[in-house]
Amino acid sequence: MxxxxxxxxxxxxxxxxxxxxxxxxxxxxxxxxxxxxxxxxxxxxxxxxxxxxxxxxxxxxxxxxxxxxxxxxxxxxxxxxxxxxxxxxxxxxxxxxxxxxxxxxxxxxxxxxxxxxxxxxxxxxxxxxxxxxxxxxxxxxxxxxxxxxxxxxxxxxxxxxxxxxxxxxxxxxxxxxxxxxxxxxxxxxxxxxxxDVLRWKYRKLLANVGNVLQALLGDTAGAEDLRRAAEDECREIFASAGIAFAGDEESQAAWGALSIEPVPGEPAQLGSSSWQSLVRGHSTIETSYLNGEIALIARRIGRSAPLNAKLTALARRAAREGLRPGSLGVEDLRAHLGRV
CATH class of the missing domain: 3.40.50.720 (NAD(P)-binding Rossmann-like Domain)
Structure with missing residues (x-):
């Protein structure tokens, strides 16, 4: 092969x-x-x-x-x-x-x-x-x-x-x-x-809805509640749409074997794929297929996912305008999301 x-x-x-x-x-x-x-x-x-x-x-x-x-x-x-x-x-x-x-x-x-x-x-x-x-x-x-x-x-x-x-x-x-x-x-x-590999892909999608916060903020300290809110909205939409995904214990059992460690010469925390897109100055970003996927699923069943939809729009704007991670502060982000 x-x-x-x-x-x-x-x-x-x-x-x-x-x-x-x-x-x-x-x-x-x-x-x-x-x-x-x-x-x-x-x-x-x-x-x-x-x-x-x-x-x-x-x-x-x-x-x-x-x-x-x-x-x-x-x-x-x-x-x-x-x-x-x-x-x-x-x-x-x-x-x-x-x-x-x-x-x-x-x-x-x-x-x-x-x-x-x-x-x-x-x-x-x-x-x-x-x-x-x-x-x-x-x-x-x-x-x-x-x-x-x-x-x-x-x-x-x-x-x-x-x-x-x-x-x-x-x-x-x-x-x-x-x-x-x-x-x-x-x-x-x-x-x-x-x-049933899509159960795992939907579980990974749940894990990825927080990527946008790192892409926008750089340092996500103080934004833990926003991540939880985006994930909770995702779980609610999955449940309403009847989408099965691997549970927390199951995913921990499967993925817990990975040991993530610092790489010599690099910070202990390095960014997600969305973060990397903004760091490299790309004019497009995959968030429309992460947080935007949650908004899409919600609309298909007559629901809405306002937090994930707003995060998707902010990520598109950041890529379009050439913004880098950290261009927004946590309080600025809260204001944009209407969660002050």
Whole structure:
């Protein structure tokens, strides 16, 4: 197998780099300064206990790639970037070992949606026959091109994986996930096959609704009640919509094996993916698929999620105006939310 990481930012570069270090065949699809740095110097992966630079094959688009029927696509963009990536790769031809074109990527290759939120699976399924949902529990940060920070000791990350949509060959899917689990285990990752992986993705979504506070405030001290309020609103909407998600004890049992530790030379607390978007000056942010997802679910059932909706709008504005984490103080945020 070759793992082709579509949108290799923090998650894709860290996962791909650590897999390549242990001998897996990996291809990173990256962009901008990060792509140029990795192509020139390799990707540096810094962990609490190790630091390594790995030279991983890296390209910037499908015109530079010859896909084969051995490839596994792993989507690691932000959710708001997912559709563009999926559409870009869906019709890329897939070859056999003799160079004969067998069909397109969408027809033949599995795609694993390893990103936050619960929308990317439907996006991928519009194009691809074989979609596997992945709940990612793998704290990583990228603030500089060519370098990613992994904040865990072994196991480095935990991934719940399951087929999305009805499978025509469940046995083949089970075999594929098992094979990936074995190969990723060599790089100190845990892959857990799940028949109901969306329960885990909704649980991760609940955990992610607080990301926006760090993105806006930088230091979230004094905003604990706002996080709880956003999470409580999320739980209420899930209950009203009949959405099942892994409970607190269940998720602690599954994810409690991860030990998050400081990385030498870095602050003890590093930011979420939303925080990273503002730090890097991106004009878009994934919050519309996190807090905004809660607002969407609420509207579908005739309810409202005013706190999560307001947080979504503030995050959009921050990205649009080029604001950095800490541009708002806690009291300013309270005023914007009407919670003074």
């Amino acid at each position: 070759r793992f082709v990481f579509l949108g290799a930012g923090a998650i894709g570069s860290a996962l791909g780099g650590l897999l390549a270090q242990r001998g897996s065949e990996v291809l990173l699809i990256a962009r901008g300064d990060h792509a140029r740095s990795v192509m020139a110097n390799g990707v540096t992966v810094r962990c609490p206990d190790t630091r390594s630079t790995v030279h991983v094959p890296t390209v910037t688009g499908p015109d530079q790639v010859r896909l084969t029927d051995r490839d596994v696509l792993v989507l690691t963009t932000k959710t708001h970037q997912a559709e563009a990536a999926v559409e870009q790769w869906a019709d890329v031809p897939v070859h056999d070992r003799d160079g004969t074109v067998l069909g397109s990527a969408a027809e033949l290759l599995p795609i694993f949606t390893a990103l936050n939120g619960v929308a990317s699976e439907e996006i991928a399924l519009r194009y691809f026959e074989r979609v596997f949902a992945v709940c990612v529990w793998f704290p990583t940060v990228m603030t500089e091109p060519g370098e990613v920070i992994v904040r865990t000791l072994p196991p480095r990350g935990i991934f719940h994986v399951g087929r999305y949509g009805v499978s025509s060959d469940p046995a083949a899917d089970t075999k594929l996930v098992a094979s990936i689990g074995e190969e990723w285990a060599a790089a100190e990752f845990q892959v857990i096959r799940s028949e």
